[in-house]
Amino acid sequence: MVPKGTNLLCLVLCLGQRIQGQKWNLPFPTISAIPGSVVPRNETVTVLCKGTPESYLYHLEILRNSEYQKVDEILGFQKEAAEFTIRSMDANSAGHYRCRYKDYKGWSGHNDTLDLVVTGFYDKPFLSADQDHLVALGENVSLWRGSASIPFDRFSLTKDGGVDLPPHQNEGHQGNFTLGPVNHHFSGNYRCYGWYNASPNVRSSPSNTLELVVTDTMNQDYVTEDLIRMSVAGLILVALLAILVEDWHSRRVLHKEDRQDFTEMSWSKRKCQTEWTLEPASNGHQADT
Numbered sequence: 001m002v003p004k005g006t007n008l009l010c011l012v013l014c015l016g017q018r019i020q021g022q023k024w025n026l027p028f029p030t031i032s033a034i035p036g037s038v039v040p041r042n043e044t045v046t047v048l049c050k051g052t053p054e055s056y057l058y059h060l061e062i063l064r065n066s067e068y069q070k071v072d073e074i075l076g077f078q079k080e081a082a083e084f085t086i087r088s089m090d091a092n093s094a095g096h097y098r099c100r101y102k103d104y105k106g107w108s109g110h111n112d113t114l115d116l117v118v119t120g121f122y123d124k125p126f127l128s129a130d131q132d133h134l135v136a137l138g139e140n141v142s143l144w145r146g147s148a149s150i151p152f153d154r155f156s157l158t159k160d161g162g163v164d165l166p167p168h169q170n171e172g173h174q175g176n177f178t179l180g181p182v183n184h185h186f187s188g189n190y191r192c193y194g195w196y197n198a199s200p201n202v203r204s205s206p207s208n209t210l211e212l213v214v215t216d217t218m219n220q221d222y223v224t225e226d227l228i229r230m231s232v233a234g235l236i237l238v239a240l241l242a243i244l245v246e247d248w249h250s251r252r253v254l255h256k257e258d259r260q261d262f263t264e265m266s267w268s269k270r271k272c273q274t275e276w277t278l279e280p281a282s283n284g285h286q287a288d289t
Contacts, residue, residue, distance in 0.1 A: 027052060028111030031099050038158065039089040041120035050081040051101030051108060058082035063096040071097075086116075094118040094201035115201060119193060122150055122204035127157075127192045129210060130176070137216045138181045145192045145207065146174025152194030156203065160189040179212075187214045 033039075034046040049058050056077045061068040074082040082101075086093050097114040100107055125147040135141045145155050157177045179186060190210045193203040 026103070026105060026108040029058075029099050029101050029108055031097060031112045031114045033114060033116060037115055038117045038119060039086075041090065041118055042088050045086050045089055045116065047084040047086065047097060047099070047114065047116075048081055049084065049099035049101065051079075052103060053078055053080045054103040054105075055079055055082075055101040057102040058084075058099060059101075060084045060097060060099050063098075068098060089116075089118045091118060091121065091199065091202045094199075096201075117193075117201045117203055119203045120205045121202050122152075122194060123147070124205035125150075125152070125155065125192055125194045125207045127190065127207040127210045129212070133211050133213055135182055135186070135212055135214050137183065137214055140178060140180030141182060141186075141212065143177040143179065143190065143192075143210065144174065145177060147194055147204075150194060150204075152204070153197045154200070155192050155194050157190060157192045158206075182212075182214050184214050187212055 030050045032048050032050075034048055036045075039045045047060060049060060051058065056075065056079065058074045058079075060071045060073070060082075062071050063069075072084050074084065076082070082099075084099075094116050097116060098110045098112070100110055102108070125145055128144045130142045130144060143157065145157070155175070155177075177192070188211070190212060191206040191208075193206060195201075195203040
């Protein structure tokens with residue numbers, strides 16, 4: 001028979017292993033920024049860490065010197081999400097963030113990371129297109145970017161809606177981004193930022209806004225051809241209508257002239273008959289005299 005103490009010890013160990021195993025089965029938290037991860041200097045941003053309804057403790061951590069350090073914590077029972085507010089965004093607040101939560105099972109793991117970028121530390125670069133802002137579907141487009149006075153190490157191109165494109169190495173004051181083959185998802189407003197390799201999360205003010213519109217030239221060609229066909233058909237109809245009107249008008253004039261001629265002829269005939277009738281009568285009267 002196994003002693004009761006041994007059974008109790010086994011039970012405790014088994015429960016401990018089960019709890020330890022459940023710790024790693026917790027759903028990973030999600031982390032996001034409101035209103036967005038690109039924040040102007042001195043503006044406010046809220047970091048949202050979402051766990052489970054059973055969560056009661058949240059930690060927010062930032063990567064510094066190759067390791068994550070706790071920035072803040074929020075305690076609250078049955079709190080599904082925690083909001084960490086950064087009142088005034090600066091260079092020290094920019095960086096890589098992650099969060100985790102704790103419930104009765106233990107601590108969750110880490111999954112998502114959030115890159116907070118602060119802008120407005122340097123003068124804005126310029127951004128322009130090598131062609132018109134209208135781009136044909138399937139073609140490539142080059143966007144020229146650079147800075148007149150500051151030789152940035154890199155430039156980042158962003159599109160409204162939170163889409164970041166891969167950064168480009170700058171070998172001087174200017175260069176270009178190449179996009180394509182483009183589809184309709186490439187339509188939108190673009191801006192670029194300049195930054196240095198030593199501090200990639202601290203960037204310049206945004207450049208001027210550049211709008212790109214992707215058009216389907218094939219459909220436009222079909223539409224143009226249809227418009228040309230319809231225009232030609234319309235001109236033909238107008239010409240036919242003009243011919244018919246002219247013919248109708250000519251017939252009407254001719255018919256009117258014929259009626260006038262017929263009236264004149266009838267009148268002349270009647271006049272002649274009258275004169276012929278009166279002339280014998282006059283002669284007879286003269287004879288009687």
